[in-house]
Amino acid sequence: MAQASAAASRQTSWWHQNQQRLTPWLFLAPGILFFLFYVIFPIFQSFNLSLYEWDGLGKAEFVGLYNYEELYWDDAFYTSLKNNVIWLLLYLAAIPAGLFIALFLNQTVTGIRLYKSLFFFPFVISQVVVGLVFTWFYDPTFGILNVLLGAVGLPPVNVLGDENWVTVGIIVAGLWPQTAYCMILYLTGLNAVDPEQIEAGRLDGAKGWRMLWYIIVPQLRPATFIAFVVTIIGALRSFDLISVMTNGGPFGASRVLSFYMFEVALSEYGFRMGYGAAIAVVLFLIMLAFIAYFLWSMYKEEKAR
């Protein structure tokens, strides 16, 4: 009895001494385990899998870099890659667009709060619904777009059926919620802009564009950084809209890497897990360049603190 309590007290004191060192690990353990199993390990597994030919059921066959060699000759891969670049570039338009809507709404008239939340509305809605809504918007027989085009005397366009327009058409649908997101970031940023600097600028005769560019935009840097991060990620993750609006068509003209990968690995086109993994690796490497940049910026900031 006495022995047991002595052991217990020794244990408590050992715990007491090491408490501060061990507590964080106990708190981290469940989160880290979950994250390792579902996120970190799968990344490496995909790298490994891209060296195999595997239908998802049978035995995987090691093929070395063959999948990558096949990618090199695959036209659909280049179409997807090209579309990814277009997505990246055009999607960035959400940032200035969001800034201008934010500037437009940054007033204190009655009901402005409601206006702000209604402008933000598209972001809350599922991309599946956004895709559906825009499919009707573009519809060649009854879509509003062609009604409007007809009103100004232009010929009708079948946006989603035209190989040259389809990607742009989908991106515009994606820009709708993304602009709303950037707008809300900038509205918050504008709230925190230093009024004294604006007054000082006004005294120096700065106004309009010059004021915006030299005094306001530099102060909005943190908002711009986040807008940039979420827009890049959004552009590279684009999948829902393409799947809902065109399913990659017409003739695969609206595929991006993320969609093509899904098609190769999990759709009726076949279960080529290894080839799909190789596409995912390419997408990941593109993303890695951005991730490295984001982490580097965050690291510098942590150091500066």
Place this chain on the structure above:
Amino acid sequence: MFPTPIERTSRAWQISYQTLLPLALILWLLPLIAVAIFSVKPDSDFANANYWGWPSSFEGFTNYALVFTGSDMPQYLLNSFKITIPTVIGAVTLSCMTGFALGVYKFKANIWIFFMFVAGNFVPFQILMVPVRDLTLQMGLYNTITGLVLFHVAFQTGFCTLFMRNFIRALPFELIEAARVEGIAEWRIFWYVVLPLMKPAIAALSVLIFTFIWNDYFWAVVLTQGVESQPVTAGITSFNAQYRAAYHLMSAGSIVAALPPVAMFFLMQRHFIAGLTLGAVK
């Protein structure tokens, strides 16, 4: 304030601003307004090519009732709730703990573990797709709500940890120091000192994660199939296949599918925006 407050500008601009505002809003929400009007139109309007005219009769009740009684929509909605709510609870709980560990304690691996969570959160889903699907299959959880929830909890922990850790870093550290001087056990500091202060962060994250998960489509398609486990985002596509060209029903279905996160947003607007814009201001 920039731009110049409207009350300090010319009368003409004030009036044009007041008229531009509602016009811009209508233009911005035009696609949604169209869907809302579609959803209360009778079937005959589409047959008669009366797409953009005034509804010839108000059929809102009939259309919405049909969505709930004539399709699998109620089951899909229920599935969405069964997926979303446990994910919110799971991810927020895990990240309260990881955020506490990374925000309060100083140890060597701290920043690297933090970066692991941040980097993992940015990863394109596709690189996880095949291995995660395989893992789920092997655990016998393919096409189950549990399988989907487990993955969502794990993946969202990345973003949530980033959020919680930064939030805890901004809390007054003296409180924790003072508690330590009193000799309070570390887990009690977490439970009685830090957790009560995290309430706004928990609220903000909950609404954000609710919206993200409700709107997820990719993982729903990858990890589930069929009415018994698919959420409403995936359900709406089969709903549409069932009612092809029945635009009034498709519109009503879409609105029903979109409503829960919209309601969440309007009820918890302050928290929602605080969550989304964390870090947008220094």
